[in-house]
Amino acid sequence: MHIVDPASSSAAAARTLSPRPRSLEGVTIALLDNSKPNASVLLERVGALLATRSGARTVRAWGKPGSSIAASPAVLEEIAGAARVALTASAD
């Protein structure tokens, strides 16, 4: 028996990741907080330790309007312009 696929196709389109830097020396690290409790604690602690160990220049944090609302395109553009690498969070 054949059935009609109940999942249908996905409109997701493949995108290319930008090349990774060889080291974080001198780069700016962006943190994007998903605004769940303690996300900033996790991100900031990882960011601070990364900066110490890798010689990154600085760590800057951005936020979202709420945990159930996506980051605005303006914030994403700002991060892309300001930082070489970015860490974000997903979870509770």
Added chain:
Amino acid sequence: MVLGTDEFIPLARAQLRAKGLPGLPVVTVPHPIGGIPPSVVAVKAEAIVASVLRALTSEPDACALATDGASPLVEAPGDLDDFQSWLMEQGWGDGLPAIPPTRERVARLLAGSRRGPDEVAAVLVPRLGRATLEAIAANSVMAGALPEHLPVILAAVEAVADPAFNLQAIQTTTHPCSPLVIVNGPIARRLGIHGGGNVLGQGTRANAVIGRALRLVLQNVGGARPGKEDRATHGHPGKFSYCMAENEANSPWQPLSAERGFSAEESTVTVCGSEAPHNINDHASTTPEAIVTTVASVMATVGSNNIYLGGEPLVVLGPEHAATAASSGWSKDEFRRHLWERSAVPLAHFAPENIARFATIYPEGFKDRPAGSVAHVARDWRDIMVVVSGGAGKHSALIPTFGATRSVIRRITD
């Protein structure tokens, strides 16, 4: 790159696929990070720094997007019993038996539609699944729907895809919510969509299959599989099916569709990102003020999403409570205004941790408020939704919502 807890890996991966970046690195810490002391979070952070550094400075493995759904037909077991097990293995079932969506059955469901099978009614998150008419019909067949149910299901699918509904959050949140479909207008009578006794229970085919079809579309096309992308801590029984009609004939007030600008000849669906119903028992009240006292007390609770996120808590008044609420001439708006005024919790009743959290989310309501302040269950009285439904008896139902979502109404057309 993404940091997450191990419990949330399937959702993070699904999100990366939808963004077209399946190879983006994800580093995890043991769940949870919320509700534990910051010092414990810091220890979790320290344990992953080396992995984060490696992920940020080395090229990820090549990882192509899966081409699932490339073919519209899938081979399935012909035996009906084997089919049930197979459907669950594919992740396409809801646990109840389903009718195989053969090409013939799907074609029969679509025969009365003016729209073509390949037309995309909506693109559904988190998977960015294309809800074609054919795919919606396939899930509707599985749910047991008949051709006449399809226009209601289609309108509901289009409604949940409206940005105001915030489907991404409704599909993936830990909160127990699911779209409640409220049907207004002549189509409810024509199709036998029930708005009387046991309205939110079992026993009516139209309610059962319309709500179930929408759920299967959301799970299969939208890609919100329970325990994977659907992160609900408990969920609720309405996630099998959640559909009702307003009891317009037994309401003292205008129906929801009229409030929102539709005529009595037009049929509509309204979707709300809803919790399960909670009973409001009041066998004694004989005045509108007394009904408000009881309903408000059920609404005003510290653990409500609506109290800090806003949104539109829904009150489903039983016809007898509605008659009492209208007995001294109050309009529905007057009832809603009184209800909002009374549905308030003193800030002193909240735990300090929650006041601190809510102050960052809704500062006007929770930050540096004077002693004696209260939090209302909705930001504005107009945000309290009231419909009349159900049968005889002195009960009403409170249906809180996810909060960061707005109800969406659509006219049922084809």
